[in-house]
Amino acid sequence: MTSIISISNLSKTYEGGHQALKRVNLDINKGEILALLGPNGAGKTTLISVICGLVSPTSGTVAVNGFDIIENYRHAREQIGLVPQELTLAAFDRVFDTLRFSRGLFGKKPDDAYLEQLLKDLSLWNKKDSELRALSGGMKRRVLIAKALSHQPNILFLDEPTAGVDVELRKDMWQIVNKLRDSGVTIILTTHYIEEAEQIADRVGVINDGELLLVDDKVNLMQELGRKQLIIELKEPINKIPASMASHALHLSDDGHELIYTYDTQGKSTGITALLQDMHNAGISMKDLNTTQSSLQDIFVNLVQADR
Numbered sequence: 001m002t003s004i005i006s007i008s009n010l011s012k013t014y015e016g017g018h019q020a021l022k023r024v025n026l027d028i029n030k031g032e033i034l035a036l037l038g039p040n041g042a043g044k045t046t047l048i049s050v051i052c053g054l055v056s057p058t059s060g061t062v063a064v065n066g067f068d069i070i071e072n073y074r075h076a077r078e079q080i081g082l083v084p085q086e087l088t089l090a091a092f093d094r095v096f097d098t099l100r101f102s103r104g105l106f107g108k109k110p111d112d113a114y115l116e117q118l119l120k121d122l123s124l125w126n127k128k129d130s131e132l133r134a135l136s137g138g139m140k141r142r143v144l145i146a147k148a149l150s151h152q153p154n155i156l157f158l159d160e161p162t163a164g165v166d167v168e169l170r171k172d173m174w175q176i177v178n179k180l181r182d183s184g185v186t187i188i189l190t191t192h193y194i195e196e197a198e199q200i201a202d203r204v205g206v207i208n209d210g211e212l213l214l215v216d217d218k219v220n221l222m223q224e225l226g227r228k229q230l231i232i233e234l235k236e237p238i239n240k241i242p243a244s245m246a247s248h249a250l251h252l253s254d255d256g257h258e259l260i261y262t263y264d265t266q267g268k269s270t271g272i273t274a275l276l277q278d279m280h281n282a283g284i285s286m287k288d289l290n291t292t293q294s295s296l297q298d299i300f301v302n303l304v305q306a307d308r
């Protein structure tokens with residue numbers, strides 16, 4: 001894997017003393033979709049802002065495609081497109097002009113054909129002459145994406161792209177992201193919608209209180225940290241788990257109808273055979289069996305809670 005962004009020992013303490021990033025080390029791979037997950041105030045926007053040169057780091061280094069973000073700011077920055085969290089657009093500007101202007105800011109030659117295709121891909125072509133104030137929130141968000149891509153960057157940051165966006169637009173957004181990835185763009189997004197990280201990301205990084213707790217392949221993460229549950233539906237409800245079954249990691253549902261057994265997917269043996277045998281010996285009969293795999297949501301909550 002070739003890394004396109006290298007972050008080492010990055011720390012940021014804001015004026016006033018709040019430490020928003022604590023020695024973050026991270027290599028972002030070329031062409032991947034990386035989702036950064038973390039609760040409010042975890043430091044996600046700060047991390048993105050430092051990489052994009054909007055916030056200066058207190059210590060540590062970041063290189064973008066080999067260019068140091070401070071010593072080689074201009075080269076580093078031109079690799080990057082940033083879609084900010086807030087809808088920041090000038091009300092009276094028109095869509096196409098906004099893109100031309102943005103492209104020009106990066107010193108790129110005019111290329112109306114590219115911008116036309118971009119607007120078509122984002123279903124905005126019929127709005128090219130509209131004033132930005134006349135667009136819906138969802139359209140404005142698309143314009144922000146178009147603006148971020150106007151100078152043909154290799155890397156796209158999306159800071160909570162789907163916050164407050166309806167289901168349809170969210171689907172479109174992920175389609176756009178996938179298409180961009182297919183064209184070779186590296187994508188880093190922050191999201192509170194864990195199920196989306198689960199669907200779209202190749203790797204997931206978890207940030208909490210300024211620390212990058214882990215970053216891993218989504219599939220690995222779910223396998224290694226994921227737990228499975230076996231839900232045993234009982235023929236007859238029971239009041240409590242018999243003492244002879246106390247050694248199993250069991251939980252009895254409130255209504256006494258279900259025994260829930262949690263086991264590690266990576267363990268040598270699941271312990272299910274022994275459990276079923278002990279159940280049989282205790283005279284408990286089952287009606288049905290179901291398994292559930294923990295979601296990224298459960299993994300995330302466990303990680304963040306363990307860090308507190």
Ligand SMILES: Nc1ncnc2c1ncn2[C@@H]1O[C@H](COP(=O)(O)OP(=O)(O)OP(=O)(O)O)[C@@H](O)[C@H]1O
Pocket residue numbers: 014015016018019020038039040041042043044045046047
């Ligand atoms: N300009 C600033 N001055 C002082 N403190 C700041 C500043 N910007 C952010 N912070 C603080 O740094 C911490 C991290 O904020 P940041 O915006 O990076 O979090 P986040 O993970 O993006 O959160 P959210 O999910 O709510 O957007 C927070 O405690 C925030 O209050």
